[in-house]
Amino acid sequence: xxxxxxxxxxxxxxxxxxxxxxKFLTLFSQMTTPKILVHGGGKKANQVLQKMGIIPKxxxxxxxxxxxxxxxxxxxxxxxxxxxxxxxxxxxxxxxIGMSGADANAIQAHKRPxxxxxYGFAGDIDNINSDLIANLLNLNITPVFCALTHNQKxxxxxxxxxxxxxxxxxxxxxxxxxxxxxxxELNGVLRDFQNKNSVLKNxxxxxxxxxxxxxxxxxxxxxxxxxxxHALKNGVKEVRIGNLALFDNVNTNYTTLVL
Amino acid sequence: xxxxxxxxxxxxxxxxxxxxxxKFLTLFSQMTTPKILVHGGGKKANQVLQKMGIIPKxxxxxxxxxxxxxxxxxxxxxxxxxxxxxxxxxxxxxxxIGMSGADANAIQAHKRPxxxxxYGFAGDIDNINSDLIANLLNLNITPVFCALTHNQKxxxxxxxxxxxxxxxxxxxxxxxxxxxxxxxELNGVLRDFQNKNSVLKNxxxxxxxxxxxxxxxxxxxxxxxxxxxHALKNGVKEVRIGNLALFDNVNTNYTTLVL
Numbered sequence: 166x167x168x169x170x171x172x173x174x175x176x177x178x179x180x181x182x183x184x185x186x187x188k189f190l191t192l193f194s195q196m197t198t199p200k201i202l203v204h205g206g207g208k209k210a211n212q213v214l215q216k217m218g219i220i221p222k223x224x225x226x227x228x229x230x231x232x233x234x235x236x237x238x239x240x241x242x243x244x245x246x247x248x249x250x251x252x253x254x255x256x257x258x259x260x261x262i263g264m265s266g267a268d269a270n271a272i273q274a275h276k277r278p279x280x281x282x283x284y285g286f287a288g289d290i291d292n293i294n295s296d297l298i299a300n301l302l303n304l305n306i307t308p309v310f311c312a313l314t315h316n317q318k319x320x321x322x323x324x325x326x327x328x329x330x331x332x333x334x335x336x337x338x339x340x341x342x343x344x345x346x347x348x349x350e351l352n353g354v355l356r357d358f359q360n361k362n363s364v365l366k367n368x369x370x371x372x373x374x375x376x377x378x379x380x381x382x383x384x385x386x387x388x389x390x391x392x393x394x395h396a397l398k399n400g401v402k403e404v405r406i407g408n409l410a411l412f413d414n415v416n417t418n419y420t421t422l423v424l
Numbered sequence: 425x426x427x428x429x430x431x432x433x434x435x436x437x438x439x440x441x442x443x444x445x446x447k448f449l450t451l452f453s454q455m456t457t458p459k460i461l462v463h464g465g466g467k468k469a470n471q472v473l474q475k476m477g478i479i480p481k482x483x484x485x486x487x488x489x490x491x492x493x494x495x496x497x498x499x500x501x502x503x504x505x506x507x508x509x510x511x512x513x514x515x516x517x518x519x520x521i522g523m524s525g526a527d528a529n530a531i532q533a534h535k536r537p538x539x540x541x542x543y544g545f546a547g548d549i550d551n552i553n554s555d556l557i558a559n560l561l562n563l564n565i566t567p568v569f570c571a572l573t574h575n576q577k578x579x580x581x582x583x584x585x586x587x588x589x590x591x592x593x594x595x596x597x598x599x600x601x602x603x604x605x606x607x608x609e610l611n612g613v614l615r616d617f618q619n620k621n622s623v624l625k626n627x628x629x630x631x632x633x634x635x636x637x638x639x640x641x642x643x644x645x646x647x648x649x650x651x652x653x654h655a656l657k658n659g660v661k662e663v664r665i666g667n668l669a670l671f672d673n674v675n676t677n678y679t680t681l682v683l
Binding site: 213216217218236239240241242243244245247248249251252253255256260261262263264265267268269270297300301304306313315317318319320321 | 476506507512515526556576580
């Protein structure tokens with residue numbers, strides 16, 4: 166039987182709220198399975214860009230990672246946010262190690278090819294170094310990943326944290342029974358976006374298709390759930406979506422996805 | 425017989441010069457013993473402070489690490505500088521992992537007590553987690569440390585890179601035969617500061633005392649050599665001081681310190 170592994174993604178809204186972050190990290194540190202944390206960026210990078218007088222480059226409403234923005238992403242995601250989470254986890258007796266995809270060659274990627282748009286230093290993932298990550302887990306170390314990858318030629322790349330977490334979960338599923346947690350501001354996937362208590366508790370491949378057809382899953386949730394079912398189809402056992410209730414072992418008010 | 429370990433400190437002048445840094449990292453990646461790199465800061469942190477409109481706090485000519493300066497140190501040393509070195513080493517097939525003292529609880533410290541001066545978030549080292557670092561080395565991973573430690577209560581601290589490297593070397597000497605390298609802009613410890621070729625090739629405890637008495641070792645070199653002999657007295661086998669010639673296996677124009 167494979168060993169269990171929990172892989173958790175937290176978004177900007179938790180990172181930016183010190184009290185919420187501490188609450189989450191406390192629950193996270195109490196999880197007894199081997200675990201990996203992936204954190205997104207939050208607004209801090211924008212604040213630093215602004216303070217440094219760097220104007221974010223946008224094309225068709227999408228942020229382009231030019232060299233100056235990449236440096237700020239490395240400073241804020243790879244430095245400030247990542248190290249502060251690691252230090253806090255250490256105080257909670259969780260032996261965390263902060264990592265980008267370059268560290269221990271953990272996440273290999275290539276610069277997104279230019280078609281209509283040059284996204285700059287944006288990385289699409291090629292491979293997860295699952296053996297090495299498993300070795301760290303076996304040392305009772307908890308990797309904490311920021312949303313940076315590298316191309317193995319010396320270039321760091323910006324990669325969406327949702328993509329990182331699902332590719333990590335797929336890569337680790339070869340040796341572990343992996344559960345993927347998306348922790349964000351909502352209670353889960355909602356039937357009615359206006360009603361925060363209308364959580365869809367279980368979604369499988371069939372109901373997923375029906376929910377899309379009905380228009381209940383749309384906009385921001387669509388790429389997130391697409392990522393989740395991609396992970397499930399490629400070896401991840403289960404995906405859970407919700408807020409901190411995902412981890413408190415009391416509340417079951419979240420969404421569980423299975424194939 | 426103990427396994428050999430090389431611990432190398434590089435200073436700001438190498439970090440700030442892309443060509444020098446690449447030359448160093450190439451030589452470093454070719455070292456066949458297990459190895460650890462420690463890097464100092466350089467002027468980049470000052471540039472970021474300036475761009476962000478933060479005025480460094482000084483007391484009696486000494487820089488104080490206030491909260492804003494610490495954040496910039498975490499961003500620049502722990503983020504930008506560290507991750508760029510790691511990505512470059514990966515491209516040279518050296519399996520580097522970037523670390524602060526908080527990562528894997530590697531370097532434990534406490535905030536320097538306030539006597540005459542409150543140095544702010546400056547950390548004095550209590551302990552090196554040598555078992556865990558040895559485990560990483562056994563996985564063929566090369567730790568790359570920036571000059572940050574933590575107090576195990578969630579607080580990151582700024583610690584002098586020269587101190588970090590000598591304490592690391594002492595800590596690792598329990599299980600390894602450790603050689604410590606200080607790589608900087610000079611060819612070695614100079615008899616005549618005006619003559620860059622007047623390298624003192626060998627210094628031991630006796631000649632060290634004599635050189636201080638003669639006034640040949642003074643000012644900036646004094647704390648550096650004090651650190652070195654502290655390391656030698658506490659288990660480090662040998663210390664070498666010089667520029668890139670330390671690593672090219674051809675030139676022997678550097679200073680070797682032994683007890």
